[in-house]
Amino acid sequence: MITVLEPGWFTSFQDRGRNGFAHLGVPQAGAADSLSLRHANLLVGNTGNAGALEITLGGPILRFEINTVIALAGGRLEAHLDDSPLPMYQSIPVRAGQVLTCGRLLTGLRCYLAVAGGFSAEPVLASISTDTFAGFGPPPLRAGDSLSVQTHTLNHGWYLRAPPQFPDNVMLRVIAGPHEKWFTSSALADFLESEYEVRTRSDRTGLRLAGRQIPRSNPGELRTQGIVSGAIQVPGDGQPILLLPNHGTTGGYPVIAVVIHADQPRLGQLRPGARLRFESVTRAQALAALEAGETDLRTALVPADPGLLAARSLMQLAKSHPFLQEASVQMGQRKLRLRR
Amino acid sequence: MNTRFVGDSALLVDTENAQAAQQLRAAIHRQSLKGLRELVPAYNTLLVEFDPLEFDVMQFIRRLPQFLKTSPLRNLVREHDIEVTYNGEDLKEVARVTGLSVIEVIQYHSAATYTVAFLGFAPGFPYLAGLDPKLQMPRLKSPRTQVPAGAVAIADEFSGVYPQATPGGWRILGHTNTVLFDVSRPVPALLMPGDIVHFRPLA
Numbered sequence: 335m336i337t338v339l340e341p342g343w344f345t346s347f348q349d350r351g352r353n354g355f356a357h358l359g360v361p362q363a364g365a366a367d368s369l370s371l372r373h374a375n376l377l378v379g380n381t382g383n384a385g386a387l388e389i390t391l392g393g394p395i396l397r398f399e400i401n402t403v404i405a406l407a408g409g410r411l412e413a414h415l416d417d418s419p420l421p422m423y424q425s426i427p428v429r430a431g432q433v434l435t436c437g438r439l440l441t442g443l444r445c446y447l448a449v450a451g452g453f454s455a456e457p458v459l460a461s462i463s464t465d466t467f468a469g470f471g472p473p474p475l476r477a478g479d480s481l482s483v484q485t486h487t488l489n490h491g492w493y494l495r496a497p498p499q500f501p502d503n504v505m506l507r508v509i510a511g512p513h514e515k516w517f518t519s520s521a522l523a524d525f526l527e528s529e530y531e532v533r534t535r536s537d538r539t540g541l542r543l544a545g546r547q548i549p550r551s552n553p554g555e556l557r558t559q560g561i562v563s564g565a566i567q568v569p570g571d572g573q574p575i576l577l578l579p580n581h582g583t584t585g586g587y588p589v590i591a592v593v594i595h596a597d598q599p600r601l602g603q604l605r606p607g608a609r610l611r612f613e614s615v616t617r618a619q620a621l622a623a624l625e626a627g628e629t630d631l632r633t634a635l636v637p638a639d640p641g642l643l644a645a646r647s648l649m650q651l652a653k654s655h656p657f658l659q660e661a662s663v664q665m666g667q668r669k670l671r672l673r674r
Numbered sequence: 675m676n677t678r679f680v681g682d683s684a685l686l687v688d689t690e691n692a693q694a695a696q697q698l699r700a701a702i703h704r705q706s707l708k709g710l711r712e713l714v715p716a717y718n719t720l721l722v723e724f725d726p727l728e729f730d731v732m733q734f735i736r737r738l739p740q741f742l743k744t745s746p747l748r749n750l751v752r753e754h755d756i757e758v759t760y761n762g763e764d765l766k767e768v769a770r771v772t773g774l775s776v777i778e779v780i781q782y783h784s785a786a787t788y789t790v791a792f793l794g795f796a797p798g799f800p801y802l803a804g805l806d807p808k809l810q811m812p813r814l815k816s817p818r819t820q821v822p823a824g825a826v827a828i829a830d831e832f833s834g835v836y837p838q839a840t841p842g843g844w845r846i847l848g849h850t851n852t853v854l855f856d857v858s859r860p861v862p863a864l865l866m867p868g869d870i871v872h873f874r875p876l877a
Contacts, residue, residue: 617682
């Protein structure tokens, strides 16, 4: 059990979201930065779909009533466990009675707090994600809430080899279309040469962008059709909207391009004022980027403790992570490597 | 059959109409294809979302004509009467733009027989085909940030009902207490594609 002393600016439960219900109009929701969610879960030994807390901008203060292991991944968060600064991207043991105090996010927009075993909230349509659009799932954290945690074996001492950075200037790779014909002939080229800024009226459904107007050749609306995360919609005013995982399932604005899957987690870290540029790639390049990301994830975790204890943890990790292909640990002059 | 890629993880398939999109969804759904994530039927398209590392999309495109040939499932068509209090925020404006009286707007809206064409936008939100052409008008230029649950509204050639409080740009004619989406029900959406809907005005 974990007691919420302060909820923070906006802290919600998120997992991988609701899958398989889009034909009923149910948004996927789930972590806005799904890669950081996976990193946090990986560090505490959870499966990828375990629920974590999505901390937006900062702020929650939590008291642990149990011994457990936690990890933070995502935008750089000022956090303290009692009086000690808490490093990110490491699995950290926590004793009952300790207080985690989160300050501001210094980079990015969201940080994920995973706990060994995952949070156990009441699932709605097989997910504990808070859907901020349709109002599903557990409500965002409030002061005084008691959070339940699933029991789990506790491994700690792991860290992530190469944590990502979250700069406010990013290049996002896109695949052009599918509605290129709804725009003037030079619109796509102009869009790819321009810089866009994230506006304040952005949320978990989408980022509203400001920048060079994207002129339409057809002022009408599309017939309502299914839409995807990462789509760059262009309403009549020519200012694009970039869809995030909590978007409604259908829409009627033409889409000039779609951010590739490998780059979509980055979208959840873009704060108002962030500057974006877009680069057109092929489907083959998009798939190669996605595959490279999955390969990285399989070797992302490294044990921090040298020695026998670490070696034992290595074996435990191999058992609890069937997808982990390789892990290594330095013991003095020698390196212990485990390869599947 | 016309298809277009939507990014690296989705394909948009054109269909003849909404009913054909529903039938194609059912036919593909029965195949239990590996790596398939979502099938979203709409007005005259089916959006196919997939995991590009698991789903063989080229083979899928080749097999599409074959999916179309499979016999359509005969869904049980249900009829629903939905009671409406016609006190919507946009009722007078719709009357003004259409040149009808408020009473006539209510009569035209409640006299029609609607068919659920598809569910979209928000959980359980029905796109109801069958709106009287006299009432067809575009959605609001600037959507409302909050429309209450149960709002009965119109846009273009459709009528709809907001199942939850969400933002929305449809013109609101009235309100209903009928619960359209309830996750505790085995089928959470009350109105399913193909169902028939009548609106009954409450005094």
